[in-house]
Structure formats: structure tokens, C-alpha cells
Amino acid sequence: MVETAEHHDPRYGIRRHVALPGPLRLDGGALLSPVEIAYETYGTLAPDGRNAILICHALTGDQYVASTHPLTGKAGWWTRLIGPGLPIDPARHFVVCANVLGSCMGSHGPASVDPATGQPFGMRFPVITIADMVRAQGLLLDHLGVERLCAVVGGSMGGMQALSWPTIFPDRVESAIVIASTSRHSAQNIAFHEVGRQAIMADPKWRLGHYYMDGDAPTDGLAVARMAAHITYLSEAGLTEKFGRRLQARDAKTFGFDADFQVESYLRHQGLSFVERFDANSYLYITRAMDYYDIAEDHGGSLAAAFAETRARFCLVSFDTDWLYPTAESRLIVHALNAAGREVSFVELKSPFGHDAFLLDAPDMNRVIDGFLRAGQR
Amino acid sequence: MSDALRPDLAIIARHVAQGARVLDVGCGDGALLSALRGMKGVDARGLELDADNVAAAVERGLSVVQGDADTDLGYYPDTSFDYAILSQTLQTTRRPDRVVEELLRIGARAFVSFPNFAHWRGRLALLFGGRMPVTRLLPERWYDTPNIHHLTIDDFRALVRDRGWTIEAQWFLKGDHETGGANANLMAEHAVFLLRA
Structure with a gap:
């Protein structure tokens, strides 16, 4: 856990929120103004400004990367990487993590109030992209007085942002660490997301996204979406090891549709606890952003061309049991970076835990991350 | 740092130009690249098959990519390096000829080092023992060796001749010491070649 140092500057610290004037021109054409961003910072920005690291979170992640989550009371989601004595250490680094655009933990999203109507946006919120998220982070860094990042780090959807960063802001980032991620959403990735979205939209409580006023949200649909997605975060071997065909608190099958199997009970729990902290519409918007993501497509179909203007060093890490964003996707990125002559490190690590390994x-x-970051400080 | 280098790597390190762009194919834990960065200020990149070695190299602050010399060299652009280095790896590749071809496409020059299978000790072992030689430089047995394409110095020279490549320099090692070129195919345990296309 990161110590919460006292900061005199109200821009810095945990539980921060800012409404930036923008306007932010979104890929979809809309202008967003103001741009509300919830974020946290740890550590102190060095006088030369060269110790700033931006952490990017995954689909259902948030800005509470190394502080206690206000809703769940759980420790930050990446306290294994960020903290005293760890590769990213607030004693040395100025760490920033912001809730992505479209999310529901305080940044601008479908649950935010539309100033035009005084009502929550719902589905009137503009569709956003990964690049929009990155540009919003750029605005936040302007606000924080961070001109240049020594690193941008993310896993999964966070990795998509990290990989996009040097292509969007070539002069603002010295290195990008991209973990368990990809340069594009595959047909299979999109297909799984579509199952989740349909589960939400098939819930009668969804009501075309207008469920905020009575607080009766489509939690059943969102829980099913989470259950389906959660399977993709784990490996077959991991599930077998953890649950096998073991029964849940019973000695025999019930010949009914109760959660007979432990794995069913586990997934139901995952679904139910998820809806406590996440908004169904945000789930729709963020999965859409991920599905639209294809860095090569944005650069005339060539991934190498996407990296032509970048100057950052790249570090990619994949996990051998990750079938959501398998190693082949990381290799594709590495080959494109090699073709573009960029400095890149890449390793596939072994883990039984599938995509969630990171x-x-x-x-x-x-x-690997520690060595890579220290190399940048030479 | 060069003191600790394997003798063939020390030879390569001595002859790489200051500030050069270097790709070490099969770079292991990055010992050579690290030395080259320290001694010669080179732009050091590596390719390595083994994940633990890659992690160790990245931990040293090197840009090293996990990949396979047989399949991943095609992604590097032409002449993107001053030197491509292949040390003690040639004999482990599926198609050594194509790998050297790729080295000479990617690099303006290529260093290639390999153990000489025609060293007299190996010849005697085979002649009198009738079994595949197990020596200091080739310590594995026939069934667990990663060396799937054993070659001799004369074999390599023949390949270079056939393909019309040019040998710019060559060094030979006996034990940890350099030895003369005379009768190298019989007397040298190890060879280092500097080639260009």
C-alpha cells in the first residue's frame, strides 16, 4: 500500500477529481467539454519532471491502482507492482493513474450528467475510443504539469493505451510497457464482448440505458456479461486446478439448476460482486472502445507505419496461458517495432493463470519491468 | 568487463566499431551486448529464444526480444545494423545457410562463431571410439544436444564460397587462446568469422 503523503498542491494526491475545460475532439466527431477526470497521484514530481509514470487500467479497472478502493475496501489492483521497494516506487517515481473516459469511477461517462439536459447522458454519451482515452490522459498531464512521461505502463486494455501513447504523443513519452495486450481487437475478442453487451441490453431493466433515475440498474445482464468475460481472463488449466468438477457445498448433483458446481458458484459470485462497483452503460462504452481499437487500421493498415514517428523504447510481456490476448499478438507488435527500427524488448512468461496473470x-x-525502467534512467 | 567474456565474444567485442548498431542473434543473457554497450557505446539489440535469458538481459537494461533465429529475422529491415552477430548459435539453427543470409541482409557485416567439429580430438574420438564426440566445447550427447547442424571450419568456408560472401577476417581458438590459421580445420576448437555479403 502506498503511503498517502500530504500534498500542499491540491492537484496531487489520492481521490482527485478535475473538470478540465477541454474541449476534447473525440474520434467519433463529438466535442467533449468540460472533460471530467478522476485520478490519483503518488510520490512527488521531480524538479526536472523526469520521474513521471502513467499507469493505465484495464476494462473494469479504476484509478485506485495502489490505494484502498472506496467501494470494495480492497487494496489497490496493482500493489504487487507499485509500492515501496517495488519496480514502480512512489519514493522514486511520480505515479499517475486516471479513470478512463467512459468509465464510472468519477471520470466522464454515460452516468455523468449531461449539462444540456440536466439528466445523466445514458446512451447519449458519445462513443469513445482508446485514442480518446489517451488524449484525455494527455489533458490531465497538462493539468498536472507533467510534460513528459518516463514511462506509460498498462496491462490488457491498459496495454492498449500504453501502446497507443507513443503513436499519439511521440514527444511526450520515453518508454511504454505493454503487458498481456494487443494492437487490435480480434474477431474472437469482439465476439466475446458482443455477448456481454447483448446480455446487458437483453435485461429488461436496461431500458435503452435510461435506468439511472430510479436506480434500478440492469444488474442481472451486467452480471452475466461479467461471468462470460471472466472466463476469458482465466486459463482452462487454471479453472481445472481451482475447481475441477467439484461440487459446491453438496455431496451429490441436485438434478436441478442450482449452482451445483464450484465453478458455477464462483462465476455467479464474480458477477454479483462486479455489479456493486460497475455501471452497465460504462461496460457497453468501454467494450465498444476496445472493439474499435486497431492501431494498424488507424495508420493505413500497417502496424510498422504506426510506430514510424515514435521515439519511445517499448517493453512487451505476454503470458503463455493467456488466450484472450495470446503471445502471437505481442509478437505481431514486436515484429512491427523491429521493422520500424524501434528499441523493443519482449518476453513471454510462464504462468498458469491466463490473462489475469499480470x-x-x-x-x-x-x-523485467524493473530492469527496463532502470535502463531508461542511465 | 571484457575480461569475463567468453573468448570468442572477446574477439568480437574487440573488433566492433565504436558506436555501431549491433544485433546479437542468440544473445543469451546479454553478456556480449552489455560489454559492447559499456566498452564501445554501441546501440545494442538482441534476439534470444530462452525466456529466462531474455528476462536477465532486459534486467541488464538491454533491448532484447524473445524470438527464434530461424523465423524472426525476416522482420528486421535491410542493413538496419552495422553488425549482426551469431555466436555459438549457427549449429543450433534449422537452416544455418538461411540464417547467415539473413544476417548479411540485416547487417552490413556479420560475425559468426561456432565450434569446429573437425578438431583433432573429435576426429580421434570418432575414429577410435566410434561414438559421437563429447568434448569441452561440445559437452552434450548426440540425443540431447541442441547442435543439430554440426559443421567444420572447412564446411563453413565452402558455404561462404558457394554463396559468394566475403570473409573480411577470421580468428581461431584453441582452449581459451587464439591460434594461427594454419591447419585450423584440424587444430582449432572454435572459429570466428567476420563476413560481408
């Missing part, structure tokens, strides 16, 4: 205990990942 959030769990991963000493090899920490080793």
Missing part, C-alpha cells in the same frame, strides 16, 4: 504475483514480470 495482476497476480508475477516476480519475473516485476524483474
